[in-house]
Amino acid sequence: MRKGLELDPVKVVETLAAQLSLTDGFALVLVDIRGMISMTRRAMHAASNSPVNDSTAAMAILAGNPVSTFIGNYFIRCSRPPYPARLFHDEVEARRWLLEEIKGGPRVVAND
Amino acid sequence: MSSRTIDQRLADATDFVLEMSDGNYAARLEPSEAGDAVDAISVGLNLMAESLELERDRRTRAEALLADEVRAYDDAPVMFCSIELDNYEIVKCNETMAKALGIEREKLLRRRLLGFLPLEERGIAKRSLTAISKGEPPEQTTFHLRGADSERIPVLVSGSPLESEDDRLRLVLSDVTREQTLASRLRDAQKLEVVGRLASGVAHDFNNTLQVILGASALLADSFGPEHPATRELDAIIQAAGHGSGLTRQLLALSKPLPERAVPRRDINAIVRGCQPLLLRTLGPSNALVLELSEDEMPVRIDIGELTQILINLAINGRDAMPKDGVLTIRTRAVGDACFVVEVSDNGVGIPRDMIERVMDPFVTTKTESGGTGLGLSVCKRIAEGWGGRLGLRSEPGVGTSVEIEVPRDAGPVDDADAASQSGAGAASRRILVADDDPMVRNLIVRTLERAGHAVLSADSVGMGVRLFHEASDIDVLVTDIVMPDGSGVELAEAVWRARPTLPVVFMSGYTGNAIDKGVLERPHVRFVAKPFRPAQLEQLFEELEVGGAPSQ
Numbered sequence: 001m002r003k004g005l006e007l008d009p010v011k012v013v014e015t016l017a018a019q020l021s022l023t024d025g026f027a028l029v030l031v032d033i034r035g036m037i038s039m040t041r042r043a044m045h046a047a048s049n050s051p052v053n054d055s056t057a058a059m060a061i062l063a064g065n066p067v068s069t070f071i072g073n074y075f076i077r078c079s080r081p082p083y084p085a086r087l088f089h090d091e092v093e094a095r096r097w098l099l100e101e102i103k104g105g106p107r108v109v110a111n112d
Numbered sequence: 113m114s115s116r117t118i119d120q121r122l123a124d125a126t127d128f129v130l131e132m133s134d135g136n137y138a139a140r141l142e143p144s145e146a147g148d149a150v151d152a153i154s155v156g157l158n159l160m161a162e163s164l165e166l167e168r169d170r171r172t173r174a175e176a177l178l179a180d181e182v183r184a185y186d187d188a189p190v191m192f193c194s195i196e197l198d199n200y201e202i203v204k205c206n207e208t209m210a211k212a213l214g215i216e217r218e219k220l221l222r223r224r225l226l227g228f229l230p231l232e233e234r235g236i237a238k239r240s241l242t243a244i245s246k247g248e249p250p251e252q253t254t255f256h257l258r259g260a261d262s263e264r265i266p267v268l269v270s271g272s273p274l275e276s277e278d279d280r281l282r283l284v285l286s287d288v289t290r291e292q293t294l295a296s297r298l299r300d301a302q303k304l305e306v307v308g309r310l311a312s313g314v315a316h317d318f319n320n321t322l323q324v325i326l327g328a329s330a331l332l333a334d335s336f337g338p339e340h341p342a343t344r345e346l347d348a349i350i351q352a353a354g355h356g357s358g359l360t361r362q363l364l365a366l367s368k369p370l371p372e373r374a375v376p377r378r379d380i381n382a383i384v385r386g387c388q389p390l391l392l393r394t395l396g397p398s399n400a401l402v403l404e405l406s407e408d409e410m411p412v413r414i415d416i417g418e419l420t421q422i423l424i425n426l427a428i429n430g431r432d433a434m435p436k437d438g439v440l441t442i443r444t445r446a447v448g449d450a451c452f453v454v455e456v457s458d459n460g461v462g463i464p465r466d467m468i469e470r471v472m473d474p475f476v477t478t479k480t481e482s483g484g485t486g487l488g489l490s491v492c493k494r495i496a497e498g499w500g501g502r503l504g505l506r507s508e509p510g511v512g513t514s515v516e517i518e519v520p521r522d523a524g525p526v527d528d529a530d531a532a533s534q535s536g537a538g539a540a541s542r543r544i545l546v547a548d549d550d551p552m553v554r555n556l557i558v559r560t561l562e563r564a565g566h567a568v569l570s571a572d573s574v575g576m577g578v579r580l581f582h583e584a585s586d587i588d589v590l591v592t593d594i595v596m597p598d599g600s601g602v603e604l605a606e607a608v609w610r611a612r613p614t615l616p617v618v619f620m621s622g623y624t625g626n627a628i629d630k631g632v633l634e635r636p637h638v639r640f641v642a643k644p645f646r647p648a649q650l651e652q653l654f655e656e657l658e659v660g661g662a663p664s665q
Binding site: 037041042044064065067070071074 | 166
């Protein structure tokens with residue numbers, strides 16, 4: 001995501017749908033939010049309740065500055081996505097985690 | 113990078129928090145693009161404001177919904193209440209219940225529901241409530257609530273245990289007064305229909321018989337003169353026949369719609385004055401009649417006979433309610449521009465309070481000892497409503513009863529023809545064709561009319577009537593029965609109207625006027641007279657119809 005981006009709910013859903021269209025229905029998602037400066041609660045809600053979530057196997061969120069770190073943590077803790085999600089500050093670590101997740105294969109994730 | 117210092121941004125954040133604490137959640141902090149800790153705090157505060165705003169909107173909607181539900185509960189068309197199962201105390205109820213019982217809602221709480229039921233219903237109510245609490249069908253579902261004004265309200269009770277509190281019962285009580293009234297009216301209507309069928313069946317023959325008794329007695333009384341020793345007995349016969357005729361007419365009037373016909377405009381005071389002799393005779397020597405009539409002319413379009421019937425019925429009721437030295441007062445007055453009121457008051461024993469509402473229903477009577485039929489007031493009410501008027505009743509036990517008859521005002525002065533008939537002017541000798549298949553009735557009418565100085569031709573059938581009419585050619589009026597073996601009186605009238613379209617016709621019948629098509633009755637030169645009738649009634653109709661003829665000798 002480019003720097004200085006503010007997301008609204010429509011953009012969130014569009015972005016996730018575009019992402020999913022590039023996969024064959026089972027996606028490991030790496031979200032780079034290092035350029036984000038703000039996010040609304042509605043956008044957060046849209047992201048965690050989008051139909052594309054059904055096909056997301058895991059999500060690594062790559063944060064940088066304090067704002068993106070806050071947003072990433074807030075998303076994981078408050079929105080409780082129905083798939084494994086983790087915050088990273090290092091892209092290599094994020095990719096490694098995602099690959100480890102796929103090795104574990106599809107699994108049911110408790111939504112609590 | 114933002115050109116604003118950290119201190120300025122923190123000051124913005126502080127102002128923002130203060131705004132939120134004042135309940136303003138709409139504002140948002142602008143991100144600086146620095147992405148530092150202050151921006152992270154700003155984003156967090158923005159999210160918090162958004163959450164609070166959403167929560168407040170949700171709460172506002174929930175409160176509005178709750179208010180709607182409370183209103184729906186309070187203003188529901190049925191009574192709701194929750195009661196304790198062990199002592200039947202009301203712990204919650206809606207405004208509808210409080211209003212129905214006439215007690216403030218707060219004062220209803222902690223009162224026992226069974227206390228609002230009559231004693232005889234409490235036992236069965238307890239058992240029924242227990243059954244409801246167990247989800248079983250109750251023994252009885254209709255009870256009577258008695259509120260502050262002691263009036264009994266019939267209610268249909270249903271309910272269910274409260275899921276949250278197993279020692280409480282939620283009840284729905286529906287006021288079924290209207291349903292019960294309708295059911296009662298339906299029963300009355302069915303009863304009336306049976307009575308009507310019976311009455312119609314016997315009315316014709318019975319009225320023909322009464323016609324002969326009444327007419328023959330009147331002829332005899334005229335022959336003997338007032339001093340003859342038999343006159344008193346003849347008067348008694350006439351009175352009894354009149355009573356029998358009245359009863360038949362009342363039964364028929366109750367079970368069938370009253371005939372509609374064009375009537376002349378009359379002064380209501382003149383009609384009341386005209387009834388005075390009849391009323392005095394009805395009241396008897398031990399009671400007095402006082403007339404306090406308006407001096408202004410009161411034009412109305414009503415049948416004299418119908419108002420007379422009402423006044424006689426009320427006089428009979430007054431007489432029976434006034435054991436001795438009673439006074440029946442009749443007053444007339446205008447009420448606004450639309451109607452007049454004839455008020456008939458007695459100083460009798462009054463009507464028991466529990467009877468007042470029902471006393472105008474058919475077959476309801478207060479005269480248990482003298483054996484009233486319960487028809488009088490209901491017939492009066494029906495007649496008044498037939499005019500587009502109303503009958504109101506007030507009664508105080510031990511003080512008396514007052515009945516107000518509202519009669520719609522008719523614009524314009526009293527008709528001249530009517531005034532002439534009321535003055536009794538214009539007796540003349542006429543050529544009259546009488547048609548009736550009953551020889552006794554026919555002969556009696558012929559004798560009566562001949563004695564009054566008229567020239568009379570008589571026919572026993574429609575065919576004979578038509579023939580006589582054409583042979584005579586100078587008939588002034590046709591008086592015909594309605595039902596005859598070879599056709600109806602209407603057919604006879606239509607046959608003569610083809611030759612003389614405006615020939616006056618008086619139809620007579622032992623049935624009500626409904627036996628004739630309304631269109632025929634509405635013709636200006638047509639009148640109807642119910643059998644039995646007195647000779648004077650025919651004369652009056654001739655006057656109304658302006659039947660020509662030679663001056664009587």
